[in-house]
Amino acid sequence: MKFSVSREEFLKPLQLVVGVVERRQTLPILSNVLISLKDGRLSLTGTDLEVEIIGQLKMESMSDEGEITVPARKLMDICRSLPDGSELSLQEEAAGRLLITSGRSRFTLSTLPASEFPSVDGGPGNCEFNIDQGLFKQLLDSTAFAMAQQDVRYYLNGMLLEVGDGRLRAVATDGHRLAMKDASLPGVDQSPIQVIVPRKAVIELSRLMGGEGEVTVVLGNNHIRVTTPECCFTSKLVDGSYPDYERVLPKGGDKPLTGNREDLRHAFSRTSILSNEKYRGVRLVLEDGVLTMTANNPEQEEAQEEVVVNYNSGELEVGFNVSYIIDVLNVLKGKDVRFVLSDANSSALMQDPEDESAAYVVMPMRL
Numbered sequence: 001m002k003f004s005v006s007r008e009e010f011l012k013p014l015q016l017v018v019g020v021v022e023r024r025q026t027l028p029i030l031s032n033v034l035i036s037l038k039d040g041r042l043s044l045t046g047t048d049l050e051v052e053i054i055g056q057l058k059m060e061s062m063s064d065e066g067e068i069t070v071p072a073r074k075l076m077d078i079c080r081s082l083p084d085g086s087e088l089s090l091q092e093e094a095a096g097r098l099l100i101t102s103g104r105s106r107f108t109l110s111t112l113p114a115s116e117f118p119s120v121d122g123g124p125g126n127c128e129f130n131i132d133q134g135l136f137k138q139l140l141d142s143t144a145f146a147m148a149q150q151d152v153r154y155y156l157n158g159m160l161l162e163v164g165d166g167r168l169r170a171v172a173t174d175g176h177r178l179a180m181k182d183a184s185l186p187g188v189d190q191s192p193i194q195v196i197v198p199r200k201a202v203i204e205l206s207r208l209m210g211g212e213g214e215v216t217v218v219l220g221n222n223h224i225r226v227t228t229p230e231c232c233f234t235s236k237l238v239d240g241s242y243p244d245y246e247r248v249l250p251k252g253g254d255k256p257l258t259g260n261r262e263d264l265r266h267a268f269s270r271t272s273i274l275s276n277e278k279y280r281g282v283r284l285v286l287e288d289g290v291l292t293m294t295a296n297n298p299e300q301e302e303a304q305e306e307v308v309v310n311y312n313s314g315e316l317e318v319g320f321n322v323s324y325i326i327d328v329l330n331v332l333k334g335k336d337v338r339f340v341l342s343d344a345n346s347s348a349l350m351q352d353p354e355d356e357s358a359a360y361v362v363m364p365m366r367l
Contacts, residue, residue, distance in 0.1 A: 001037055001066030003059060007086040007102070011079050013055025014072075016231050017046035020053050020204055021072040032069035034117045035090070039065075045117070046072060051201050052120035053208070054232040067114040070098050078107050120234045122225050125218035127163055129188050133228065136217075137209035139170045139183050142358055144202050145327045146172040146179035155240035159202045163219065164192030171245050177324045178248050179331075181358040195219050196242055201235035208233055248361055250349045253340035255316055257286065258353060259309035261337040264291075265329040267305040271295045272322040274303040281367045282322040286341075288312045295322065318344045319367035325350075328360040 017033055025031045025048075034045040042057040078100060079088070086102045092111070093099050100107040140159070148156035151174065160171040168183045197205075205226060209215070218225040226233040271282055275295035285292040291309045296302040318341065329337060334352035341348050350360040 001035070001064055001068055001092040002090070003037055003042065003063035004061060004087060004089045005042070005057070005059070007079055007082050007084070007088055009057055010088055013042070013044045013057050013231065014076055014079060016055040016208060017044050017053045018072050018076050019046075019207060020048055020051050020200075021046045022048050023073065029069060029112050029116050029118070031071055031073070032112055032117070033072040033075060034067060034069045034114055036067035036114070037063055037065050038067075047118060047120055048200075049118060049120070050198060050236050051204055052234045053204065054234075056231060066092060068092055068098060069112045069114055069117050070109045074109060075100075120223070120236060122218075122223045122234050123220050125220045125225070127188075127190065127193055127219045128216065129163065129168070129185055130214045130216050131168065131183065131185065133209045133211050133213060133215050135183050136215060137206055139168065139181050140202055140206045140209070142181045142331050143170045143172040143179040144206060145331065146174060146177050146360075147199050147202065148174035149199070151175070155196055155238055155242055158196045158198045158238045160194055160196055160242045160245070161219070161224075162192050162194045163188060164190050171242070173243075173245065173248070176321065176363050177327075178245060178361040179328075179358075180245065180249075180360070183357070193219065194242060195224060196238035196240060197224055198235060198238055201233075204235075205233060248347070249359065250340065250342065250347050250361065253342045253346070253349060255286070255311075255313040255341040257291065257309050257311040257313075257339040257341065258336055259291065259307060259339075261329055261332055261335060261352075263307055264309075264337060265326065267293060267307050268322055268326050268329065271303045271305050272326065274301045275322055279365070280321045280323045281319050281365050282325070283317065283319050283367050286311055286313075286316040286318075288314075316341060316344070318348075319365040320348065320362055321365055324362045328362065332358070 036043040040059050044055045082102050089101045091099045096111045098109045098111050162169040168185050171180045216227045271293045276297045282295045291307045294304045328350050332352050334354050338351050338353045339348050348362050
């Protein structure tokens with residue numbers, strides 16, 4: 001294999017795939033990136049056996065076809081260290097080496113056989129749809145923060161995607177809070193199907209999205225594949241049943257509160273400074289037109305904030321984990337936020353009054 005390419009062109013697909021390559025691997029081949037040149041297209045592939053990303057680049061100049069694997073991080077560091085506008089020449093040598101030259105720089109990397117490089121087997125898909133990249137990223141980013149991290153209920157360490165009835169819905173929960181957001185999918189009118197996407201795949205997908213145009217999403221029995229003009233992303237799915245999230249959504253809340261999102265976000269952030277570092281509790285006292293929030297810690301320190309809000313449903317006192325409230329206020333984008341409460345033992349429903357495509361549920365705390 002032999003080809004030449006500009007540094008900037010080569011870095012684009014390399015940066016896409018290197019994120020999925022773990023630094024410490026039990027299998028040496030998983031620390032490598034697969035470089036494949038065929039039919040005038042250069043493909044770079046990275047995988048950790050669960051997630052696979054293939055970055056693609058169309059080659060202008062004539063090249064010798066072939067495929068080889070080289071250490072991903074070292075290749076990335078070499079390309080980054082070269083000056084802007086550099087031209088790279090990559091050539092496979094005998095004795096399992098890859099020679100990289102650029103100007104007066106010369107690097108020789110060890111290689112492993114391409115035949116040993118594993119592939120994430122996707123299989124056939126059950127559902128396929130197109131969605132705008134920006135909208136898909138927004139869907140992921142609006143809910144990903146609520147995923148569990150290392151819960152023994154392994155199905156919570158990921159995100160539920162539900163497709164059907166003309167919409168795509170993303171749901172994430174860690175058992176203490178829940179985030180849900182919908183996006184319209186005209187033409188997808190089948191009965192809803194559900195898949196659970198692993199946490200790492202959600203984070204990588206969010207990183208890959210955000211360009212122009214649409215992406216094609218294919219859902220199978222055990223995989224999700226997302227294809228953009230620049231790359232192809234494949235991930236295994238979590239094998240499990242997601243809890244019935246609709247049962248968690250509060251019904252019949254009779255104490256609505258509306259306030260300026262930024263004012264509330266800053267007030268909660270200031271109050272959180274003196275909250276208990278372990279439990280992060282904050283007490284909310286609601287009276288007509290005023291929300292008073294207080295927090296204290298084992299050192300007997302206390303913070304109190306008062307915020308003018310639109311509320312006239314009688315006095316109520318309730319406690320919440322302040323971090324969960326701030327997380328929601330950070331992902332909402334509207335001017336105002338609405339809380340719907342009922343009593344001290346019931347969850348709070350948080351939404352943007354102008355955009356009800358997203359809903360957030362936060363469980364109360366005993367303080």
